[in-house]
Amino acid sequence: MISVIDATATIQAHLLRLPAETTPLEAATGRVLREPVTADRDFPPFDRVTMDGIAFRYEAFAGGQRTFRIEGTQFAGQPQQTLQQPDACWEVMTGAMLPVGADTVIRYEDIKTADGQATILVDELTSGQNIHRQGVDRRAGDVLIPAGQVLLPAHIAVAATVGKATVQTTRLPRVALISTGDELVGVSETPLPHQIRQSNTWMIRAVLAGLGIQASLHHIHDDRQTLTEELGRLLADNDLLILSGGVSAGKADFVPDVLTVLGVQRHFHQVAQRPGKPLWFGSTAGDQQVVFALPGNPVSTTMCVYRYIVPHLRASVGLPAAPALTAALARDFTFKPALTFFLPVRLSVATDGQTTAEPLPGSGSGDFANLMDADAFLELPADQSYFARGEALPVWRF
Numbered sequence: 001m002i003s004v005i006d007a008t009a010t011i012q013a014h015l016l017r018l019p020a021e022t023t024p025l026e027a028a029t030g031r032v033l034r035e036p037v038t039a040d041r042d043f044p045p046f047d048r049v050t051m052d053g054i055a056f057r058y059e060a061f062a063g064g065q066r067t068f069r070i071e072g073t074q075f076a077g078q079p080q081q082t083l084q085q086p087d088a089c090w091e092v093m094t095g096a097m098l099p100v101g102a103d104t105v106i107r108y109e110d111i112k113t114a115d116g117q118a119t120i121l122v123d124e125l126t127s128g129q130n131i132h133r134q135g136v137d138r139r140a141g142d143v144l145i146p147a148g149q150v151l152l153p154a155h156i157a158v159a160a161t162v163g164k165a166t167v168q169t170t171r172l173p174r175v176a177l178i179s180t181g182d183e184l185v186g187v188s189e190t191p192l193p194h195q196i197r198q199s200n201t202w203m204i205r206a207v208l209a210g211l212g213i214q215a216s217l218h219h220i221h222d223d224r225q226t227l228t229e230e231l232g233r234l235l236a237d238n239d240l241l242i243l244s245g246g247v248s249a250g251k252a253d254f255v256p257d258v259l260t261v262l263g264v265q266r267h268f269h270q271v272a273q274r275p276g277k278p279l280w281f282g283s284t285a286g287d288q289q290v291v292f293a294l295p296g297n298p299v300s301t302t303m304c305v306y307r308y309i310v311p312h313l314r315a316s317v318g319l320p321a322a323p324a325l326t327a328a329l330a331r332d333f334t335f336k337p338a339l340t341f342f343l344p345v346r347l348s349v350a351t352d353g354q355t356t357a358e359p360l361p362g363s364g365s366g367d368f369a370n371l372m373d374a375d376a377f378l379e380l381p382a383d384q385s386y387f388a389r390g391e392a393l394p395v396w397r398f
């Protein structure tokens with residue numbers, strides 16, 4: 001049996017090997033970029049007018065001129081026009097190119113126009129005002145988005161503006177979620193008295209959906225032969241298998257043996273934690289496939305998913321680790337066994353800004369209804385039994 005800290009390190013040493021793939025821009029939000037995106041042109045690509053009004057030479061204004069003949073109108077989307085006479089002006093629209101020869105823009109609110117002429121009504125203006133100069137934001141050839149960046153909406157806009165209809169991103173893992181157990185029936189079925197509906201794989205699917213990962217759902221009966229065949233098939237088609245159930249000491253708990261027979265190397269079985277002690281973790285040669293076999297009790301499954309699988313997936317796809325958070329216990333708590341204890345809690349933020357955690361112990365690792373009242377769990381270290389009110393402890397949010 002290994003510690004939670006060693007289990008974490010072992011898991012992080014066996015990340016998934018995910019290649020880059022071509023991703024349409026519309027599917028790239030939240031994905032991790034695997035190529036640098038560079039500027040094909042300056043940002044902005046031309047001296048861009050930022051106010052609807054007129055463009056003229058500042059020098060004319062500085063010399064006392066207030067009324068300018070209008071030579072024409074430069075709209076956005078039109079090729080660049082040229083100021084013909086040094087004492088004239090062009091009407092210009094936001095987003096248009098600044099006409100050649102003009103260097104200053106004044107908005108309509110500060111002029112009046114009549115008989116083909118514009119008269120400036122203000123006494124002060126700044127040379128070059130209301131122009132977004134070519135290249136002030138970024139230069140052609142600059143790396144705009146480095147490889148490794150998680151693509152947020154602002155990055156999507158920049159990729160679009162440089163003409164990247166597709167980008168190279170880390171491929172998302174192919175994940176199979178597998179419940180095992182003869183007592184389990186599907187969500188649409190009516191269980192007999194000795195049966196229950198599968199719920200674990202639904203929970204895991206919901207967690208992975210939050211990471212943008214779609215997983216397939218499977219169920220296998222407690223039969224060594226069937227397990228071997230089905231798991232063999234699923235291993236061939238997936239990067240990650242997440243099993244629930246069948247990993248403890250029972251006479252139908254075949255999962256660890258079957259995985260070993262299938263060539264999945266066990267990295268550990270059993271972690272000094274509650275719940276979730278029978279957790280099993282392994283991978284095939286070169287980590288081509290990684291397998292988590294989670295204890296079937298639903299609270300164990302949930303804690304193991306948040307504590308181990310989500311960080312493993314984030315690191316595998318290149319997402320930054322979630323920030324390490326702590327919360328202060330709202331009241332004293334005792335847990336004696338020499339195991340790390342994952343305690344469901346409800347968080348609240350006090351007026352002083354501190355996060356406090358109200359323990360919701362529930363009735364054990366089968367009580368998944370209790371988790372509906374919780375929004376996180378605290379990690380109580382194995383080498384301590386008594387935890388005082390106010391003590392800050394690591395917290396994992398659901």
Ligand SMILES: Nc1nc2c(c(=O)[nH]1)N[C@H]1C(S)=C(S)[C@@H](COP(=O)(O)OP(=O)(O)OC[C@H]3O[C@@H](n4cnc5c(N)ncnc54)[C@H](O)[C@@H]3O)O[C@H]1N2
Pocket residue numbers: 179180181183184196197198199200201244245246247248249250253275276277278294295296297298300365
């Ligand atoms: N002699 C021992 N017995 C047990 C030990 C032990 O160390 N020695 N460990 C206990 C602990 S801790 C846990 S956790 C469970 C783990 O059991 P398994 O992983 O073998 O899971 P199962 O036996 O298949 O099922 C346990 C429990 O969970 C329910 N379950 C399973 N899958 C699902 C699912 N997809 N959705 C909803 N519920 C599920 C299942 O019906 C059982 O009630 O072992 C203890 N025993």
Ligand code: MOO
Pocket residue numbers: 274275276277278295297299300365366
């Ligand atoms: O880990 Mo078991 O989950 O303690 O019931």
Ligand SMILES: [Mg+2]
Pocket residue numbers: 245246247248249250252253
């Ligand atoms: Mg069992």
